[in-house]
Amino acid sequence: MSNQQYKTTKVSANFGAKGWLVVIMAFLSIFVNSALINDSLNVTRTAFTESTGMNYSLISFFSTAGGWFAVAGGFLWTFLSRKISARFSWVSSLLVTGIACFFWGHATTHAAYFVCISVAMVGAMGFAYIADGIVIGNWFPKKKGLAMGWATAGYPLSAAIISGIATGLISGGGTVRFYNVFGFVCIGMAVLCLLCVRDYPEQMGAYPDNEKNTDRDALNKALEEGREYMKTSQWNTKKVLKCGNAWKIAIVIGVMQLTSIGIMTNFLPRMMASGYETKEILLMLTLAGALAFVGSILCGVLDAKVGPKKSIIITIILAILSIVMNLTGIRPLIYISLPLLGIQLGGTSNYLISLLSTIWGRYDFQILYGILQPIASLIGCTGVFVVAALGETYSYSMAYIVVAALDAIALLLAFTIKDDFVGRN
DSSP: OOOSOOOOOOOOOOOHHHHHHHHHHHHHHHHHHIIIIIITHHHHHHHHHHHHOOOHHHHHHHHHHHHHHHHHHHHHHHHHHHHTOHHHHHHHHHHHHHHHHHHHTTOOSHHHHHHHHHHHHHHHHIIIIIHHHHHHHHHOTTTHHHHHHHHTTHHHHHHHHHHHHHHHHHHHHHHHHHHHHHHHHHHHHHHHHHHHOOSSGGGGTOOGGGOTTSOHHHHHHHHHHHHHHHHHOSOOHHHHHTOHHHHHHHHHHHHHHHHHHHHHHTHHHHHHHTTOOHHHHHHHHHHHHHHHHHHHHHHHHHHHHHOHHHHHHHHHHHHHHHHHHHHTOOHHHHHHHHHHHHHHHHHHHHHHHHHHHHHHHHHHHHHHHHHHHHHHHHHHTHHHHHHHHHHHHTOHHHHHHHHHHHHHHHHHHHHTOOOOOOSOO
8 A cells, every 4th residue: 555645637527437436426425515505595584574474583593502512413414424434424414404405494483494504504514515525535635626626516506696596487387496406416416426425445446546557356355455454544533633733724714714614604794785777697606606617626736736735825815806906996906806716615614534544644634524514513503693794793894704714814824834745545
């Protein structure tokens, strides 16, 4: 079993048919998560408040509080991924969110809404962060950044189209119709995942990174040795939580998530407060998503070329620049700022998997990822409430300034991250 750091500068998405199937499933999972948990809130929160009288600020806070439960769910999905399989966690978490959706649309009280969004977020933590991330890391130890660049394009695609879809579905059948559609989508994806996904490419007769010049017997032996190594690895939960470098990574990625989630989920009220019409705002979101779709893939290319640490630094700088442009209030600059914000949303999931795999290797990265992703999400999920609360209490400009300041702190912290190889491949 090789103990060298896996690096590549190849940017060709030659994943193979079975590898592409895994990437597409991850892409769909990320799209559903972003659409359901984040981007649709631009529309659904207003729909719930108008139809039930629920308090807008309170249900905005529920997105943050639900995220706290999702963190616990993240540890659960990690445990199940290691004890049973990542595919089991992927399928199970899709079913959990699907069932929650069938109740969510019927919510008429704050308690019912909170339970539904919390359960849905617990499930989403499994299929959009933990399970799919582990499988991508297993399938593409060298091309993980590039593979995630394609998979995380689901984020900007959601930003581009989900507000319009949610508006159409709700106008024709209320919140019940919208969430029922997503419930059936989750159930259908669970069936596809059960049939088409395995934890390791070797289990499907494929090759890591689709490198077919590797001896099949040697591959199977290396996989067996790697899985045995995982049982005795020094990188257990206690050691991860005592690792300062790991905490730096979680905080930096968490702030990146906070920025993207907070701004994108409050984009509609922010722009309406600035005097823009709903029609133009939806156009902005569509344009931003379309451009950021390409940008998310470019994040994967950037990762392959310069490595995840430098990519993180560059992406945060672009995020700060985009916020500054948005704060000017100048229409052309606002349009330019949008895809840059969308790029960061895709980059957050992309970079965490890639950086951890680069530092800790194919087999140790799983324990790191299973612990740090929930911690990063704990920080990230506060974005919805932080931006909404500051926006409603003071101004959305103030909220953007606070977010930019947090990004600046994360940028300084990112420079101190050590990306030397310490794991096993």
